[in-house]
Amino acid sequence: MWRFAGIRTLHAIPVLIGVTFVVFGSLQLVPGDIANTLLSMFYTEERGEALRAQLGLDKPMLVQYAIWVWNLLHGDLGQSLMLRQPVAEVLLDKIGNSLILTGASLLIVIPVSFILGTTAARRFRTATDRSIVFFAMLLASLPVFWLGIVLLYLLGVNIKWFPMSGMYNMANPGGFPDLIHHLVLPAVTTAATSVAIVTRVTRGALIDTLGQPYILSARARGLSDFRVTYRHGVRNVMPTFANMCGLQIGYLFGGAIFTEIIFNWPGIGLLLYNAILQRDVPMVQGCILAIAVVFVLANLLADIIVYGLDVRRR
Amino acid sequence: MKPAAIPGPIVAPASPAVKPARARSTFYFVWRALISDRFALLGTVIVSIFVLTAIFAPWIAPYGPDDADPALRLQGIGTEGHIFGLDNHGRDVLSRLIYGTRLSLIAGLAPVLLGGIIAVPLGLIAAYYERFGHLIMRVMDVLFAFPMVLLAIMLAFFLGPGLENLVIALVVVLVPYNTRVVYVQALAERELGYVEAARAAASSDLRIMFGEMLPHVVAASVVYSMTIVGTIIVTAAGLSFLGLGVQPPTAEWGIMTSEGRTVLHIAPHASTLPGIAIFLLVIGFNLVGDALRDALDPRTRLVRVKLARGKQADPDEDPEPAS
Numbered sequence: 001m002w003r004f005a006g007i008r009t010l011h012a013i014p015v016l017i018g019v020t021f022v023v024f025g026s027l028q029l030v031p032g033d034i035a036n037t038l039l040s041m042f043y044t045e046e047r048g049e050a051l052r053a054q055l056g057l058d059k060p061m062l063v064q065y066a067i068w069v070w071n072l073l074h075g076d077l078g079q080s081l082m083l084r085q086p087v088a089e090v091l092l093d094k095i096g097n098s099l100i101l102t103g104a105s106l107l108i109v110i111p112v113s114f115i116l117g118t119t120a121a122r123r124f125r126t127a128t129d130r131s132i133v134f135f136a137m138l139l140a141s142l143p144v145f146w147l148g149i150v151l152l153y154l155l156g157v158n159i160k161w162f163p164m165s166g167m168y169n170m171a172n173p174g175g176f177p178d179l180i181h182h183l184v185l186p187a188v189t190t191a192a193t194s195v196a197i198v199t200r201v202t203r204g205a206l207i208d209t210l211g212q213p214y215i216l217s218a219r220a221r222g223l224s225d226f227r228v229t230y231r232h233g234v235r236n237v238m239p240t241f242a243n244m245c246g247l248q249i250g251y252l253f254g255g256a257i258f259t260e261i262i263f264n265w266p267g268i269g270l271l272l273y274n275a276i277l278q279r280d281v282p283m284v285q286g287c288i289l290a291i292a293v294v295f296v297l298a299n300l301l302a303d304i305i306v307y308g309l310d311v312r313r314r
Numbered sequence: 315m316k317p318a319a320i321p322g323p324i325v326a327p328a329s330p331a332v333k334p335a336r337a338r339s340t341f342y343f344v345w346r347a348l349i350s351d352r353f354a355l356l357g358t359v360i361v362s363i364f365v366l367t368a369i370f371a372p373w374i375a376p377y378g379p380d381d382a383d384p385a386l387r388l389q390g391i392g393t394e395g396h397i398f399g400l401d402n403h404g405r406d407v408l409s410r411l412i413y414g415t416r417l418s419l420i421a422g423l424a425p426v427l428l429g430g431i432i433a434v435p436l437g438l439i440a441a442y443y444e445r446f447g448h449l450i451m452r453v454m455d456v457l458f459a460f461p462m463v464l465l466a467i468m469l470a471f472f473l474g475p476g477l478e479n480l481v482i483a484l485v486v487v488l489v490p491y492n493t494r495v496v497y498v499q500a501l502a503e504r505e506l507g508y509v510e511a512a513r514a515a516a517s518s519d520l521r522i523m524f525g526e527m528l529p530h531v532v533a534a535s536v537v538y539s540m541t542i543v544g545t546i547i548v549t550a551a552g553l554s555f556l557g558l559g560v561q562p563p564t565a566e567w568g569i570m571t572s573e574g575r576t577v578l579h580i581a582p583h584a585s586t587l588p589g590i591a592i593f594l595l596v597i598g599f600n601l602v603g604d605a606l607r608d609a610l611d612p613r614t615r616l617v618r619v620k621l622a623r624g625k626q627a628d629p630d631e632d633p634e635p636a637s
Contacts, residue, residue, distance in 0.1 A: 026468055251461050
C-alpha cells in the first residue's frame with residue numbers, strides 16, 4: 001500500500017507542475033497590453049509601468065515563469081492589487097473556512113447518496129428506483145446559484161429558520177452551535193449536485209454487482225434481501241463509492257464559489273469572486289492555484305484510500 | 315458440426331403480424347428512444363419548446379428585452395400586462411426570459427458542437443499513434459486537474475467579456491472530456507478485425523482513421539456531448555452570474571439572476587424565474603441525453619426492448635410490428 005501511495009504521489013508531481021504552467025500561462029490570454037487592459041480608464045504611463053514591474057511583465061516569459069515558480073516555492077504568490085496584502089497570507093486565512101464548508105457538504109453527500117443509491121439498486125426497476133433516478137436527475141439539473149437563492153429566500157428571508165449570511169452571528173457570536181446554524185443552508189446547496197452524481201454511480205455499480213452469481217448463491221442460501229444487499233453486495237461497491245466521494249471533495253471545494261457568494265461565506269470562492277470583480281490578477285491566480293492543488297491532492301488521497309479499501313489488490 | 319446448430323435470428327413465433335428480424339440503423343434506435351420512453355418524450359418536448367421560443371423570440375415576446383417602464387419597476391408576478399412582473403429597471407421579465415433563451419441555447423450548444431469537432435479527430439489520432447496519444451493525454455491530465463467550473467472561470471476571466479470568449483472558454487473546458495471519450499472508444503476499435511483488414515488492404519493511416527474508425531467512435535462522442543449540454547448551459551449561466559462572459563444589460567438568464575439577487579427581499583421573482591428557466595431547459599437536455607445514452611448502449615437497448623415486448627423478443631426485431 002505504501003508503495004502504491006508513493007508511486008501515485010510521484011505521478012501527481014508532473015500534473016502539479018502542469019497546473020502551475022496553466023495558471024501562470026493564463027495571464028498571456030489577456031488580449032492586448034495586460035497593464036492597459038487591467039487599468040482600463042485609470043491607465044497612465046506611470047501606473048502602467050508600475051503595474052508591469054509589480055507583475056514582472058517587463059521580463060521575458062520564461063524568466064517570468066521561473067521567478068513566479070521560485071517565489072511560489074517560497075510561499076510567495078505576489079501582492080494583491082486591491083488588498084495590498086500578500087496573496088498567500090489572505091489565502092491561508094480563508095482556506096480553512098472553505099474546507100469547513102467542503103467538509104460539511106461531504107457529511108451530507110456521503111449518507112444521503114449512499115442511502116439513495118443502494119435503495120434504488122435494491123429496488124431496481126420499481127417505482128422507488130425510478131423516482132430516485134428522477135430525483136437525482138432533477139438535482140443534477142439544478143443551477144447551484146439558483147438553488148442557493150431559493151433556499152435563502154424560503155428558509156432565510158421568509159421563515160427565518162436560518163441566518164442569511166456569514167459564518168457567525170456578528171452581534172452575538174455563539175461558537176460551534178452558531179457555526180452549524182450558519183452552515184446548514186450553504187452545505188445543502190453545495191452538496192446537491194454531488195449527491196446526484198454519487199447516487200447515480202453507486203446505483204449503477206450496485207446493480208451490476210447484484211447481478212453476479214455469488215449474489216444469486218447468497219439468495220439461494222435463503223439470506224434476507226437486506227443482508228444480501230448490504231453485507232454481500234455493498235461490500236464490493238465500497239471502493240467505487242469511496243472513490244466517488246473522494247472525487248467530490250475537489251468538486252465541492254471548487255464548486256463552492258457560487259454558494260459562498262450567495263451566503264456571503266468568507267472562503268476562497270468569495271475571495272475569488274471579489275478578485276474577479278476588481279480584476280485583481282495575482283489574487284485570481286492564487287485562488288485558482290489553491291483550488292486546483294486541493295483538487296489534485298483530494299483525488300490523490302481518494303485513490304490511495306480506495307487502494308487500501310480494495311482487499312483484492314493487497 | 316451441423317450447420318443447423320448455428321443460431322439463426324430469433325423470430326417470435328405464432329403472431330402472424332411479425333416480420334422477419336432485420337438490422338436497424340442507429341438513427342432508428344435514437345428515434346425510438348426519444349418517442350417510446352415517457353421521460354425522453356418529455357425532454358424532447360421541453361427542448362423543442364425552448365428552441366421554438368428562441369427562434370421566434372421577437373414575435374412571442376410582448377416587449378423588447380430592453381424596453382423599460384420605470385414606473386412599474388419591481389412589480390411582482392401577475393402585474394397587468396406583465397405576467398412575470400418587472401425587474402429593477404422596469405423591464406418585462408417574461409420578455410427578457412424569452413430573449414435569454416437564445417443566448418442559453420447558443421452558450422450550451424456551440425461549445426459542445428465545436429468541442430466535438432476538435433475532440434473527435436484529436437481522440438482518433440491520439441489512439442492511433444501511441445506516442446502522440448500519450449503526450450496528448452498527459453496534457454489533458456493537467457486540464458483534468460481543474461474542476462470544470464473553475465477552469466471555465468479562469469479562462470473567461472483572462473480572455474475578457476463577450477459571447478465569443480465565453481464559447482472559447484467552454485470549448486477548452488469541454489475538449490479534454492470529449493477527447494477522452496473518443497480516445498477510449500478508438501483504442502478498443504483499433505484492435506478490431508476491420509481495422510486490421512483495412513491495414514492489410516494497404517489503406518493509408520488517414521483513411522483508416524477517418525474512413526473506417528470515425529463512424530464507430532462518433533456515436534460515443536455524440537452521446538457524451540448530449541449528456542453534457544445541460545452542464546454547459548448551467549456553467550455558462552454561472553459565468554455570466556459571476557460577471558464573466560456575456561455582460562449586462564443583455565437579456566441573459568445568469569445576468570438576470572445576478573441582478574435580481576440584489577432585490578431578493580422585495581422582488582423574489584426577478585432572480586428566481588430565470589433560474590427556473592435554466593432548470594427546465596437543463597432538465598430537457600438531460601432527459602434527452604440520458605435516453606440517447608440508453609438507446610445507443612447495446613446492453614440497455616436489449617433490456618429496454620425486451621421489457622417493452624415481453625420475454626421472447628429479439629433486440630434487432632421491430633418492437634411494434636403491427637404499426
